[in-house]
Amino acid sequence: MGQRLDSGDLLAPxxxxxxxxxxxxxxxxxxxxxxxxxxxxxxxxPMAWFLLLYVAALAVLFVSAFWSVDxxxxxxxxxxxxxxxxxxxxxxxxxxxxxxxxxxxxxxTLTDAVIAFPFAYYMARIASGRTRALLFVLVxxxxxxSYLVRVYAWKxxxxxxxxxxxxxxxxxxxxxxxxxxxxxxxxxxSYIWLPFMILPVYAALERIPDSxxxxxxxxxxxxxxxxxxxxxxxxxxxxxxxxxxxxxxTLGDYITPTLVGGASSTFIGNVVYNTGLGAAGNxxxxxAFASVPLVVMAIYLILARRSGAFEAL
Amino acid sequence: xxKIRKAHVLVALLAAALCVPASGAGKxxxxxxxxxxxxxxxxxxxxxxxxxxxxxxxxxxQTGCKVQAKYAGSSDEMVTLMRTGGGGQYDMVSASGDASxxxxxxxxxxxxxxxxxxxxxxxxxxxxxxxNNTVGGQHYGISLQWGPNTLMYNTKKIKKAPxxxxxxxxxxxKGRITVPNNPIQIADVALYLSKTQPxxxxxxxxxxxxxxxxxxxxxxxxxxxxxxxxxxLSSDEVSLFxxxxxxxxxxxxxxxGTLQAAKVPVxxxxxxxxATGWLDTWMLSSKTKHPNCAYKWYGYISSPKVQALQAVTxxxxxxxxxxxxxxxxLSKGSCAAYHANAPESYYRSIKFWKTPIADCGNGKKDCTDxxxxxxxxxxxTS
Numbered sequence: 001m002g003q004r005l006d007s008g009d010l011l012a013p014x015x016x017x018x019x020x021x022x023x024x025x026x027x028x029x030x031x032x033x034x035x036x037x038x039x040x041x042x043x044x045x046p047m048a049w050f051l052l053l054y055v056a057a058l059a060v061l062f063v064s065a066f067w068s069v070d071x072x073x074x075x076x077x078x079x080x081x082x083x084x085x086x087x088x089x090x091x092x093x094x095x096x097x098x099x100x101x102x103x104x105x106x107x108x109t110l111t112d113a114v115i116a117f118p119f120a121y122y123m124a125r126i127a128s129g130r131t132r133a134l135l136f137v138l139v140x141x142x143x144x145x146s147y148l149v150r151v152y153a154w155k156x157x158x159x160x161x162x163x164x165x166x167x168x169x170x171x172x173x174x175x176x177x178x179x180x181x182x183x184x185x186x187x188x189x190s191y192i193w194l195p196f197m198i199l200p201v202y203a204a205l206e207r208i209p210d211s212x213x214x215x216x217x218x219x220x221x222x223x224x225x226x227x228x229x230x231x232x233x234x235x236x237x238x239x240x241x242x243x244x245x246x247x248x249x250t251l252g253d254y255i256t257p258t259l260v261g262g263a264s265s266t267f268i269g270n271v272v273y274n275t276g277l278g279a280a281g282n283x284x285x286x287x288a289f290a291s292v293p294l295v296v297m298a299i300y301l302i303l304a305r306r307s308g309a310f311e312a313l
Numbered sequence: 314x315x316k317i318r319k320a321h322v323l324v325a326l327l328a329a330a331l332c333v334p335a336s337g338a339g340k341x342x343x344x345x346x347x348x349x350x351x352x353x354x355x356x357x358x359x360x361x362x363x364x365x366x367x368x369x370x371x372x373x374x375q376t377g378c379k380v381q382a383k384y385a386g387s388s389d390e391m392v393t394l395m396r397t398g399g400g401g402q403y404d405m406v407s408a409s410g411d412a413s414x415x416x417x418x419x420x421x422x423x424x425x426x427x428x429x430x431x432x433x434x435x436x437x438x439x440x441x442x443x444x445n446n447t448v449g450g451q452h453y454g455i456s457l458q459w460g461p462n463t464l465m466y467n468t469k470k471i472k473k474a475p476x477x478x479x480x481x482x483x484x485x486x487k488g489r490i491t492v493p494n495n496p497i498q499i500a501d502v503a504l505y506l507s508k509t510q511p512x513x514x515x516x517x518x519x520x521x522x523x524x525x526x527x528x529x530x531x532x533x534x535x536x537x538x539x540x541x542x543x544x545x546l547s548s549d550e551v552s553l554f555x556x557x558x559x560x561x562x563x564x565x566x567x568x569x570g571t572l573q574a575a576k577v578p579v580x581x582x583x584x585x586x587x588a589t590g591w592l593d594t595w596m597l598s599s600k601t602k603h604p605n606c607a608y609k610w611y612g613y614i615s616s617p618k619v620q621a622l623q624a625v626t627x628x629x630x631x632x633x634x635x636x637x638x639x640x641x642x643l644s645k646g647s648c649a650a651y652h653a654n655a656p657e658s659y660y661r662s663i664k665f666w667k668t669p670i671a672d673c674g675n676g677k678k679d680c681t682d683x684x685x686x687x688x689x690x691x692x693x694t695s
Contacts, residue, residue, distance in 0.1 A: 091692060093691075093695045094695070096695065097695050159552075159557070159558055160558045161557040162556060177488070179556075179558055180553075262540075262541060263537055263540035263541060263543055263694070264537070271695060275691065281389070
């Protein structure tokens with residue numbers, strides 16, 4: 001039924017119509033007969049994009065991690081060695097940075113999960129349609145403003161003469177000395193990534209059929225037992241999906257440590273930035289260090305897969 | 314028809330006029346001998362505030378060269394930026410002494426014909442060909458301004474003015490201290506050690522043997538728990554002092570000036586141990602596409618008036634002798650305050666930034682080079 005949409009029919013002489021249709025049919029026939037060809041035609045553009053821009057960039061990054069830099073000219077020398085990786089593993093300073101990053105990413109994920117679960121539960125199963133819409137807007141609202149602006153706002157809030165200490169002082173409490181500390185980073189990260197935890201948990205909780213809960217009650221389970229044995233296991237994939245966001249986003253960040261972190265707040269991202277662009281321009285080392293979060297994330301995803309989180313997605 | 318032909322001729326002439334000086338000021342056939350018509354554009358990397366609208370706007374008006382400014386927070390960043398994309402993305406850079414030699418030896422910058430820069434002949438002798446921008450008689454750039462790295466403190470929080478760098482290494486002000494996040498800061502530590510631990514035998518804070526270097530790094534590590542934050546850009550330090558997070562810190566005069574202008578109660582001193590300092594040079598990329606605009610900039614920025622304006626704005630000392638009178642016109646007494654009248658002796662009291670190299674100049678090559686400085690600093694402060 002292509003006649004109406006076919007501009008060829010309107011513009012070309014009458015004879016052109018059937019031949020055009022014929023050509024189209026000829027083209028369509030193999031695609032119809034051979035599903036794999038159809039699959040390739042559909043997948044080719046996104047796959048090409050994915051391979052060329054995404055995988056290729058990662059491959060180049062990984063390959064250059066085995067190169068080194070000439071000390072004097074800071075030009076990249078293309079000789080293969082494991083020195084960069086050896087330095088990462090043996091230096092206590094780099095180990096400290098990696099541990100710090102992973103621990104804070106873990107704490108942020110935990111915090112977000114604890115805050116997000118009751119919130120999402122209320123949104124999904126208790127709130128009326130109107131309240132739910134309002135809560136959705138509230139969760140998403142911060143994402144409409146720039147990430148940088150929000151981190152800067154926290155920097156101002158937590159500063160020594162900032163709003164937090166001012167409020168504490170007005171309330172007659174001692175000043176909280178948390179500006180430029182790891183506590184400040186944990187707080188800001190937890191705030192920034194919270195929506196990324198709430199949304200998947202909400203989606204998981206919303207999908208639990210009411211009948212399951214009724215069945216649990218009918219079989220004599222108390223509220224807590226229903227929660228523990230029905231709701232938590234069914235919502236867990238959502239929590240894990242959210243944790244992948246919060247964990248990986250924290251792991252790769254370097255702006256928040258720069259802005260609200262203190263003297264001992266260097267993250268993996270900061271080392272990549274400092275060694276790559278800043279001091280000495282050692283791009284190969286920066287590339288080697290940039291593969292650390294990749295490895296950490298790969299381990300994390302394997303663990304998440306083991307727990308069965310992907311089966312329910 | 315004749316009209317059209319005339320237009321053609323005009324276009325051709327214009328094209329020729331544009332081409333000839335551009336090729337004349339090119340990089341290959343020696344130094345340029347005259348300044349041609351501006352290319353309309355100049356991309357520059359500068360220290361924060363070095364491309365202030367106060368003097369960039371009049372320059373753009375005078376010459377038609379639109380300035381594209383990029384601020385860099387450290388010498389390392391400047392070197393990296395000058396080299397990104399094979400160089401040539403930026404025309405000029407206001408390199409300090411710890412970056413300039415790296416740029417010269419890396420062939421990232423080209424020699425400059427000082428005859429085309431009238432202000433240069435009015436410079437103090439010491440700044441016409443200082444060792445950080447002049448190699449083998451070739452001037453790789455034109456000196457700009459110089460000054461010390463000072464100790465700044467909040468006068469409300471610290472009533473008794475500090476006199477020694479020791480205060481930023483003692484737990485007296487724990488958690489209220491800030492220092493630059495810059496490997497060259499090791500020289501400040503070494504300078505302090507040279508006075509407090511003479512047994513180490515540190516003569517030049519940029520020429521440290523292994524033992525001296527290790528002692529300096531040990532002090533950096535000891536200092537870390539006392540630090541609130543290592544500042545990157547001078548604006549970082551401004552906000553740290555403005556919000557009361559830090560009371561004491563290693564600083565630049567530009568930072569003090571900005572804070573004082575914002576009515577923050579700060580003062581700066583040069584402690585009794587002396588100070589490190591910097592001498593900045595506008596350097597010209599060896600792959601510049603806008604050499605004529607660059608030479609116009611050289612002429613402009615080294616003229617007494619502009620030198621004075623920048624000096625007074627940021628509390629620096631100009632390289633041009635004649636800037637002294639202009640400084641006093643802008644702000645009475647500023648010439649003497651920044652030692653622009655008799656700088657030679659003052660100049661000698663400052664240990665100027667230079668890139669540490671393995672060759673210490675004593676025949677031995679046992680000094681720690683800059684790569685080691687960078688790696689030790691980054692690890693000690695991470």
